[in-house]
Amino acid sequence: LFFPALQKDLDSKLFGQHLAKKVILNAVSGFISNPKPKKPLTLSLHGWTGTGKNFVSKIIAENIYEGGLNSDYVHLFVATLHFPHASNITLYKDQLQLWIRGNVSACGRSIFIFDEMDKMHAGLIDAIKPFLDYYDHVDGVSYQKAIFIFLSNAGAERITDVALDFWRSGKQREEIKLKDMEPALSVSAFNNKNSGFWHSSLIDRNLIDYFVPFLPLEYKHLKMCIRVEMQARGFEIDEDIVTKVADEMTFFPKEERVFSDKGCKTVFTKLDYYYDD
Numbered sequence: 001l002f003f004p005a006l007q008k009d010l011d012s013k014l015f016g017q018h019l020a021k022k023v024i025l026n027a028v029s030g031f032i033s034n035p036k037p038k039k040p041l042t043l044s045l046h047g048w049t050g051t052g053k054n055f056v057s058k059i060i061a062e063n064i065y066e067g068g069l070n071s072d073y074v075h076l077f078v079a080t081l082h083f084p085h086a087s088n089i090t091l092y093k094d095q096l097q098l099w100i101r102g103n104v105s106a107c108g109r110s111i112f113i114f115d116e117m118d119k120m121h122a123g124l125i126d127a128i129k130p131f132l133d134y135y136d137h138v139d140g141v142s143y144q145k146a147i148f149i150f151l152s153n154a155g156a157e158r159i160t161d162v163a164l165d166f167w168r169s170g171k172q173r174e175e176i177k178l179k180d181m182e183p184a185l186s187v188s189a190f191n192n193k194n195s196g197f198w199h200s201s202l203i204d205r206n207l208i209d210y211f212v213p214f215l216p217l218e219y220k221h222l223k224m225c226i227r228v229e230m231q232a233r234g235f236e237i238d239e240d241i242v243t244k245v246a247d248e249m250t251f252f253p254k255e256e257r258v259f260s261d262k263g264c265k266t267v268f269t270k271l272d273y274y275y276d277d
């Protein structure tokens with residue numbers, strides 16, 4: 001495979017996401033090794049909160065640019081932070097287009113990450129659409145080497161249902177295939193009021209290259225996240241504390257308690273309690 005460093009990072013750092021790992025590795029290494037892509041790479045990452053969507057985006061960025069998210073060529077937009085007021089949409093739209101254009105003119109291989117896609121105003125999605133398409137140039141600028149990564153919780157409930165079905169029938173999580181997730185990531189799934197129909201306008205025009213499902217995380221994955229954090233803080237791994245922190249998290253569904261409802265997101269603050277001196 002073309003991108004051994006990315007593979008190594010995903011294998012060692014990303015827990016419990018065999019589907020996402022595979023799709024992302026193929027998509028990114030294929031795209032980077034293609035000298036003349038016909039359109040920018042567009043990835044849409046879906047899943048429950050705290051399951052690794054931002055984390056993976058960071059790993060991708062770090063493998064392409066030194067400094068990762070801090071690189072001048074990597075841009076992160078968070079809908080509620082950068083585009084908070086619906087009344088300013090026209091302004092945001094112009095700014096966003098100028099910004100994307102300016103950055104891609106300076107570096108063709110710019111990376112744009114849009115977090116909270118499901119909270120993004122439809123007008124803003126329209127504003128980025130032309131950049132995602134199969135055009136050689138848009139006003140003299142070629143966007144074909146750029147990478148756009150969209151993050152959202154859209155489809156998360158359906159992804160979780162599929163994972164739960166597998167769990168209930170005693171099958172291994174790793175047996176879940178991409179094809180099992182197709183219904184969860186289909187146009188109809190996004191067309192309900194909860195996930196917003198932002199997606200259908202991108203899907204209809206085939207502007208998204210890959211839909212990447214993130215599975216809800218289990219107890220054992222939380223423990224893995226906690227161990228990583230302990231080591232990062234320079235502590236020996238203390239399995240007693242690992243268990244205590246993992247036990248403090250809440251799991252769903254109520255009866256079976258299989259999946260963490262915050263993913264790995266809050267394990268780190270819970271750890272503070274044990275190392276507060």
Ligand SMILES: Nc1ncnc2c1ncn2[C@@H]1O[C@H](COP(=O)(O)OP(=O)(O)OP(=O)(O)O)[C@@H](O)[C@H]1O
Pocket residue numbers: 013014015016017047048049050051052053054055056151152153225263264265
């Ligand atoms: N699958 C995972 N493997 C390893 N670490 C993970 C995983 N998922 C989450 N983490 C850890 O938890 C932190 C929070 O996860 P992250 O921000 O990636 O969640 P997210 O899926 O983007 O959530 P949200 O939908 O709420 O934005 C990460 O920075 C990482 O340290």
